[in-house]
Amino acid sequence: ETGVTQTPRHLVMGMTNKKSLKCEQHLGHNAMYWYKQSAKKPLELMFVYNFKEQTENNSVPSRFSPECPNSSHLFLHLHTLQPEDSALYLCASSRERDGGTDTQYFGPGTRLTVL
Amino acid sequence: ILNVEQSPQSLHVQEGDSTNFTCSFPSSNFYALHWYRWETAKSPEALFVMTLNGDEKKKGRISATLNTKEGYSYLYIKGSQPEDSATYLCAFTNYGGATNKLIFGTGTLLAVQP
Numbered sequence: 048e049t050g051v052t053q054t055p056r057h058l059v060m061g062m063t064n065k066k067s068l069k070c071e072q073h074l075g076h077n078a079m080y081w082y083k084q085s086a087k088k089p090l091e092l093m094f095v096y097n098f099k100e101q102t103e104n105n106s107v108p109s110r111f112s113p114e115c116p117n118s119s120h121l122f123l124h125l126h127t128l129q130p131e132d133s134a135l136y137l138c139a140s141s142r143e144r145d146g147g148t149d150t151q152y153f154g155p156g157t158r159l160t161v162l
Numbered sequence: 163i164l165n166v167e168q169s170p171q172s173l174h175v176q177e178g179d180s181t182n183f184t185c186s187f188p189s190s191n192f193y194a195l196h197w198y199r200w201e202t203a204k205s206p207e208a209l210f211v212m213t214l215n216g217d218e219k220k221k222g223r224i225s226a227t228l229n230t231k232e233g234y235s236y237l238y239i240k241g242s243q244p245e246d247s248a249t250y251l252c253a254f255t256n257y258g259g260a261t262n263k264l265i266f267g268t269g270t271l272l273a274v275q276p
Contacts, residue, residue: 049205089166090206090251090266103263137206147255148194148213151264153206 050074053138053154060128061162068123068157070138079121080151081113082137090137096121097143128161135159164188166254168267175242176275182238183270185252189233196264197226197237198251206251209237242274 051072060066072079081093095103096115110132112124121138137156141149167186175181187195194213200206210219215230223240239246249271253264 049207051205087268089268090253090264092263095263105263147263148211150196150208150211152208153198155203155205 049152049154051138051140051152051154053136053157055157056155057158057160059160059162060125062128062130064128065124065126067125068136068138068159070121070123070154072119072121072138072140072152074140074152076140076152077118077143078141078149079115079118080139080141081121081123082139082153084135084137084156086134094123125159128159130161133159133161164254164256164265166252166265166267168250168252168270170270171268172271172273174273174275177243179242179274180238180240181242181272182236183250183272185235185237185254185267187233187235187252187254187265188256189230191256192230192233193255193257195228195230195235196253196255197235198253199248200251200269201248209250239272242272244274244276247272247274 054069078097082090084090092105093107094113099115110127114122135156138154139151141151169184196211197209198206210226212228217228219226226237228235249269251269253266
């Protein structure tokens with residue numbers, strides 16, 4: 048148990064649906080992250096929020112829309128996705144995004160399938 | 163493009179065997195190297211964060227070394243147990259601009275047979 052929870056754990060959606068992934072951390076951290084892992088590829092950073100402000104968007108298509116209402120919660124809103132967006136989406140948190148030495152604590156991920 | 167290579171991709175060992183894996187990363191502008199352990203259907207779990215050349219860290223039967231000049235880190239597991247079966251990920255961070263973020267390798271999948 049890392050202190051980072053994600054819901055749902057599995058999601059199947061059509062290309063015209065709108066859905067949201069939720070992440071919550073109970074660690075008092077100030078930075079939160081969304082990662083994507085496609086089959087046989089490395090974990091790829093999508094977004095970073097530091098003290099609720101987005102500090103990184105790693106050239107992610109606009110059909111993925113993050114939201115960070117407070118330091119404990121992070122959402123990823125999904126709309127008009129493509130089948131190639133099917134992947135495991137992981138959330139992580141750290142004390143603060145400073146210098147790359149902070150340990151990131153990961154949630155278990157949401158397995159997304161786009162039909 | 164910054165690339166992290168891990169080898170081997172997968173490894174099958176018998177219970178009690180000792181094993182090691184390699185993580186290779188760009189040595190220029192190095193900042194930190196992270197090792198994670200990821201069991202199937204669970205969250206990746208942090209093992210080590212290493213910053214200094216020549217650094218060695220240990221956690222139980224698992225240890226890691228770091229060579230920042232040549233750009234590699236080794237992870238060692240002594241006396242492997244079935245519960246060590248997992249994917250072991252390394253990630254590095256470097257100095258500079260917007261790239262100060264974790265860049266992951268694809269991992270080494272370890273299977274320990276009882």
